[in-house]
Amino acid sequence: MSLMSQLAGHKSEYIDYDIKSIVTNLNNILNCTRDYGSFLDNFGVSDYRYLSTREDIAKAIIEEVDQNITLYEPRVVVNEIILVEEDKDLRLSFIIDAVLRNNGKPLKLFLAPVADRLQVKL
Numbered sequence: 001m002s003l004m005s006q007l008a009g010h011k012s013e014y015i016d017y018d019i020k021s022i023v024t025n026l027n028n029i030l031n032c033t034r035d036y037g038s039f040l041d042n043f044g045v046s047d048y049r050y051l052s053t054r055e056d057i058a059k060a061i062i063e064e065v066d067q068n069i070t071l072y073e074p075r076v077v078v079n080e081i082i083l084v085e086e087d088k089d090l091r092l093s094f095i096i097d098a099v100l101r102n103n104g105k106p107l108k109l110f111l112a113p114v115a116d117r118l119q120v121k122l
Contacts, residue, residue: 030044078098082094092113
């Protein structure tokens with residue numbers, strides 16, 4: 001944020017921009033296929049078609065999403081990633097309960113599959 005914006009008191013615009021930037025970065029990270037989209041170790045999410053149960057897939061996704069946020073989104077601290085119970089057996093959705101590292105403000109994100117991609121929303 002520029003010095004003039006800080007002096008003028010435009011902090012809410014900066015916070016909104018920061019959160020949008022975090023969501024954009026998470027979408028980029030989580031929509032990258034692990035070991036194919038980046039030279040960075042453990043960047044992205046694996047393909048889970050080989051896992052047989054919904055619970056196994058959910059557990060693997062939660063572990064990789066947590067690991068990716070910890071490694072590649074330093075502005076966020078994850079408290080918990082919760083599987084959302086869905087009526088449809090083939091659909092997995094998650095709530096990411098986190099806080100912003102710089103000010104401790106809570107951040108709740110919704111992670112859902114959309115057309116073979118994961119989408120993070122506020």
